[in-house]
Amino acid sequence: MNPSAWISKIKSWISLFEQDTQIDNLEKKWLYIATGMVGLFVAAMTVTAVVLNVNPPSHVETIDSASLHLGQDFAEDKLGVQPAPLPDGTIQVKLVAGRYGFYPREIRLPAGRKIQFRMASMDVLHGAHIPMTNMSTMIVPGYVSEITTVFPKPGEYPLLCNEYCGMGHDHMWSKVTIVAQDEWRAPTPLGNQP
Amino acid sequence: MSDENHTPGEEERSPTGTWVLMILAAAGMTVAWLFLYFGIFLPRGTVS
Numbered sequence: 438m439n440p441s442a443w444i445s446k447i448k449s450w451i452s453l454f455e456q457d458t459q460i461d462n463l464e465k466k467w468l469y470i471a472t473g474m475v476g477l478f479v480a481a482m483t484v485t486a487v488v489l490n491v492n493p494p495s496h497v498e499t500i501d502s503a504s505l506h507l508g509q510d511f512a513e514d515k516l517g518v519q520p521a522p523l524p525d526g527t528i529q530v531k532l533v534a535g536r537y538g539f540y541p542r543e544i545r546l547p548a549g550r551k552i553q554f555r556m557a558s559m560d561v562l563h564g565a566h567i568p569m570t571n572m573s574t575m576i577v578p579g580y581v582s583e584i585t586t587v588f589p590k591p592g593e594y595p596l597l598c599n600e601y602c603g604m605g606h607d608h609m610w611s612k613v614t615i616v617a618q619d620e621w622r623a624p625t626p627l628g629n630q631p
Numbered sequence: 632m633s634d635e636n637h638t639p640g641e642e643e644r645s646p647t648g649t650w651v652l653m654i655l656a657a658a659g660m661t662v663a664w665l666f667l668y669f670g671i672f673l674p675r676g677t678v679s
Contacts, residue, residue, distance in 0.1 A: 571675045585679050
């Protein structure tokens with residue numbers, strides 16, 4: 438069907454709807470306006486999801502939370518900012534969440550570069566949230582949470598736990614320092630430096 | 632609903648003031664949503 442046929446079909450549906458339903462005139466107009474607004478918002482989110490790749494992280498990877506310190510990925514000397522970036526230039530950060538902190542306690546990252554957080558819990562359910570940014574995810578025991586984001590603005594940000602995890606939950610936070618790209622240096626392979 | 636001032640079949644016209652208020656409310660909400668999404672949320676960094 439050509440576009441004008443579609444338009445007249447849609448108009449006939451609208452007139453059928455208007456004939457068969459007893460809705461107040463003003464309410465009908467508001468219905469169309471509200472539906473149009475919702476359509477606009479859904480279209481905006483769909484376009485940005487496709488064009489800018491903005492979408493909730495979808496990553497399923499299991500891990501034994503009781504023996505993180507014995508594993509290859511989350512052993513204590515492997516935590517923090519990784520010395521070598523991923524092949525596409527993304528900087529990888531490995532964190533362990535446990536009552537009551539994120540380890541390592543301080544990390545230093547560059548602004549304007551893609552950062553991938555790989556996080557695991559060593560005990561209970563935690564959340565990881567950096568206020569004033571879009572970095573926020575849950576860390577579920579038994580799974581690795583992986584989230585990639587970009588920090589546009591340099592500054593010092595807290596990394597907070599936003600999922601109740603016990604008596605010390607309100608003290609569970611670490612520090613993330615975002616610096617300009619030319620001020621940042623990747624840590625040496627021997628140790629992770631703040 | 633009809634009363635003695637309406638003849639049968641006459642289309643009811645919405646009061647202009649109500650129209651204006653509706654449009655203002657819709658425009659305000661749309662602008663606020665678009666500002667928060669494109670002006671605050673997305674500039675804080677994309678997430679995937």
